[in-house]
C-alpha cells in the first residue's frame with residue numbers, strides 16, 4: 001500500500017482478465033483479484049462490476065432477433081420481448097452476472113460500469129435499454145457501498161444530452177442516502193478514435209443511425225463533459241476519469257482546461273508509454289508535463305495492461321516506478337513540500353472561498369496580524385522602498401515618516417531598519433485605529449523602539465499629528481488593490497503629508513482575467529442565497545483555468561490574457577478640498593473598466609480572477625499578477641487573488657470575445673463593485689481553425705506564431721529596469737505627483753477592423769451586485 005502522501009496507483013483488470021481468477025474456499029474472485037494486485041504492489045483495483053454473462057443476457061433480451069442475427073428489420077421473438085419487458089420492469093442481476101457480492105469485497109475497488117452500455121447510441125431503443133442497465137448497475141454499486149463507479153466513454157457528440165440526462169437519472173436511482181461517486185471516462189480529445197465500429201442497433205430501430213459529423217476538434221470531449229455536468233447540476237458526486245489512451249495534443253491551452261474540472265482518476269494504459277533508448281517505458285514530454293502538473297490534485301492513476309510485455313525492458317513494475325518518478329519531480333508537489341513557498345503556506349486554503357477582510361470596519365484579531373507577519377517578502381519590499389526614498393533625500397535633511405495603519409508594528413520596525421541602513425536623520429509616527437493592536441504598539445515602543453517612534457491612536461481620516469510627514473507609509477491594500485478602501489483612507493491621511501511629500505505606495509493597479517472553475521462555481525452555488533453569487537471572495541486558486549489568451553483575437557481587438565482595470569495614485573493633487581483638507585465627495589474614487597478578452601478555446605465562464613500590483617517606490621513593488629509576481633515580489637504570500645463569481649455559467653465557444661464591464665462605485669457610506677459580461681463570436685471566426693493561446697493553427701495544421709495586433713500594457717515594475725526609465729535618478733527628475741508607470745497605447749490593426757458588425761452577440765450575464773445589494777465595503 002502507498003504511504004499517506006503518495007498518490008494511489010490502481011491496477012485495471014479488464015473483463016477478459018477476470019477469467020484467470022478462480023474462487024477458492026477462502027477467497028471470492030473479487031478478493032483474489034484484489035490480493036493479486038496488492039502482491040503486485042498496486043494500491044487499488046479498478047475492475048468491472050459485471051461479468052460476460054450479464055452482457056450476453058442483455059444482448060439477447062435487447063438486441064437479438066428471432067433468427068439470432070442482430071438486425072433492425074427482423075421480427076423479434078415474442079418470448080424474448082417478454083423477458084426484456086420483465087427485466088425493464090425491474091428484474092435484478094443473477095449471481096453469476098456480477099463480480100462483487102459482499103461489502104468487504106468492494107473496499108479498495110473502483111468499479112467500472114459495463115463497457116457496452118451506450119447511453120448515447122444513435123438507436124433510441126439501445127439508449128433506453130442502456131439507461132435501464134445503468135440504473136440497475138449503479139443501484140447495485142450503491143448497495144455494496146462502492147465508492148467510485150466509472151461510466152463508459154461518451155462516444156457520440158450528437159447524443160451527448162441523452163447520455164447526460166441518463167446519468168442524472170441514474171443518480172436518482174441510487175437513492176438519497178447513497179454516496180457513490182460517479183466518474184465519466186473521457187479522453188482529452190478525438191472521440192472518433194474511440195467510436196466503436198459496431199455500435200449496437202436495437203431491434204426494431206426507432207431512429208436512424210446518427211453519429212454526428214466526425215470532428216477532430218479538441219473541444220468535443222470537453223463539450224460532452226460540460227453537457228453531462230451541467231445536466232447533473234454540477235453534482236459534487238460527479239468527476240472525470242481522464243483517459244490518456246490517445247496521444248496528447250501539444251498545445252497547453254487545450255490541456256489546461258482539464259485542470260479546472262474535477263479530474264479524480266487518470267487512465268494510463270501501457271500503450272501510452274513509449275520506449276526510451278534502453279527499451280524502458282517512458283512518457284512523451286507533453287504527457288510528462290501534463291501529469292506532473294495534474295498530480296497536485298492527487299488523482300488515482302489507473303494503469304492498464306502493464307503485464308503484457310508491451311515494452312522490452314523494465315517489466316511490470318517499470319510503469320508504477322515511472323509514475324512515482326513523475327510524482328517526486330512534480331514542481332507543484334515539490335513547492336507544496338518546501339517551507340517558505342506560497343504553496344506550502346497555503347496548503348489547506350486551496351480553492352476555498354474566504355470573505356475579504358474589512359480592516360476599516362472591523363478591528364483585526366492578533367491572530368490575523370500574526371498570519372500577515374509570517375510573510376517576510378512584503379515587509380522586505382516595504383523596508384527597501386523606505387530605504388530608497390530616504391537615500392534619495394539630502395543627507396543632512398530631517399525626515400518625518402508616518403506609518404498610518406500600523407497594526408502590530410512590523411512596518412514601523414521596517415522603517416527603523418531603513419533609517420539605520422540609510423544613515424538618515426528621521427522620526428516615525430505610527431497611527432492605528434484598532435484599540436487592541438494599539439496595546440501591542442505601546443508595548444513595542446517601550447520595549448524595542450525608543451524615542452524615534454511616536455504612537456498615535458485614531459483614524460487616519462480624522463486624527464491630527466504634531467507635524468507634517470515627508471513620507472507616508474501605508475499598507476491598506478486588498479487582493480484587488482483598492483478593495484480594502486486604501487484610496488478613501490489615504491484621502492484622509494493626505495492632510496498630514498507635506499506638499500512635496502510622497503506616499504508609499506505611490507500607486508496600485510487592479511487586474512482581471514476570465515476564469516473557469518467547477519469547484520469554485522459549486523462552492524458559490526452551495527448556498528441558495530443569491531447574495532453569495534454577488535460577493536467577491538479571496539481565494540488561492542488551484543483547480544482553475546484562465547480562459548483568455550494573448551494575441552488580439554480574430555479581429556485583432558482584444559487585450560492580453562490578464563488585463564488592467566484601473567489605477568489609483570497617491571498623493572493626488574487635483575482634487576478640490578474642504579476647509580479640513582478632505583475631498584467634498586468620493587466621486588474621484590469611482591472607476592469603470594471595459595475589457596475585451598480573446599477566448600481561444602471553448603470553455604465555461606464561472607467568474608473573474610482579480611489581482612493587484614503596487615508601485616511602492618521607484619521600481620520596488622508588490623505584485624500578485626500571475627505573470628509578473630515572480631519577477632516583482634517572488635514568494636510573497638500575504639495576498640491571495642480575488643474572485644468575482646457569476647450567478648450562472650456562461651458558455652464561450654472557441655475564438656469568441658468576452659467583453660467585461662466592472663465598476664467601482666460609492667456613496668456616502670460604502671464602496672462596492674458591480675460586474676457584467678457579454679459574449680461575441682467574430683464573424684470571421686466561424687470559418688477558421690481553433691487558435692491556441694500561444695499561436696495559431698495554419699492551414700497545414702502546424703503551429704505558427706500569433707500575429708500580435710494588440711499587446712498588453714507592460715508592467716510599470718517589470719519593464720522599468722529593462723527600459724532604464726525608472727532608475728532612482730530618472731524618477732527624481734519627474735514631477736513630484738506623477739506616478740512612475742508607463743503609458744502604452746494599445747495598437748490595433750485597421751485591416752482587421754470590422755467594427756461592431758464584425759461580431760455576433762451570443763450571450764451575456766446578469767448585472768451582478770447592482771447598487772451593492774449583496775456585497776459592499778463600509779466607509
Ligand SMILES: C[S@@+](CC[C@H](N)C(=O)[O-])C[C@H]1O[C@@H](n2cnc3c(N)ncnc32)[C@H](O)[C@@H]1O
Pocket residue numbers: 359360363364369372373404405406407408409410411431432433434437458459460461475476477489
Ligand atoms: C492590512 S493591516 C496592515 C497592518 C500593518 N501595517 C502590517 O503591514 O502588518 C491594515 C491596518 O490598518 C489599520 N487601519 C485601517 N484603516 C485605518 C484608518 N482609517 N485609520 C487608522 N488605521 C487604519 C487597520 O486597523 C490595520 O491594523
